[in-house]
Amino acid sequence: MGSRMQPHPQPPRGLCINLARRPDRWAHFQRQQMNPAMGGFFARTARFEAVDGAATAPPGLAKPEAGALGCTLSHIGALEQLVSTDPTPGPNELLMVLEDDLQIPNPPLLQTLVRSL
Numbered sequence: 345m346g347s348r349m350q351p352h353p354q355p356p357r358g359l360c361i362n363l364a365r366r367p368d369r370w371a372h373f374q375r376q377q378m379n380p381a382m383g384g385f386f387a388r389t390a391r392f393e394a395v396d397g398a399a400t401a402p403p404g405l406a407k408p409e410a411g412a413l414g415c416t417l418s419h420i421g422a423l424e425q426l427v428s429t430d431p432t433p434g435p436n437e438l439l440m441v442l443e444d445d446l447q448i449p450n451p452p453l454l455q456t457l458v459r460s461l
Contacts, residue, residue, distance in 0.1 A: 355385050356438035356458070357430070359392035359422040360446070361415075369444035381451045385458075389442065392425065394418040 362370045370391060377386040397414025398407065405413070422441045438458065448454055 354437065355387045356389075356440045357426065358386070358389040358440035358442060359426060360389055360442045360444055361392050361394045361418045361422055362444040363394040363396055365396065366444065373442070373444045373446060376446055376448060379451075382448070383451070383455070385451075385454070389440070392418070392422045392441075395421065 360370075360373050362373065376382065377389060395414045395417040397410035397412070397417075400417075401410035401413055419441055426439050426441070
């Protein structure tokens with residue numbers, strides 16, 4: 345297997361969670377998305393605006409817990425959006441929720457893992 349992923353027959357449909365105040369992280373994901381070595385794997389992945397835990401947490405909640413709350417609500421919201429967009433995906437369709445700091449050190453290994461699902 346070479347250093348590039350083979351084009352996936354049907355790339356997963358997904359959302360990438362990103363805080364509005366972190367455009368640098370969205371740019372990082374877009375570089376991953378456009379990397380030719382990924383073989384179009386992220387072609388059907390869109391941005392999902394994250395819930396900012398620091399802005400929505402109840403008063404008195406510590407910063408780490410506020411961040412965890414925002415992260416949890418973001419993942420739930422992204423899953424709800426994916427399912428509501430197409431409540432009956434095909435039998436072999438993969439859905440994914442990613443975070444904007446995603447690192448893929450070995451694209452061919454990712455391809456192997458996804459094809460085994």
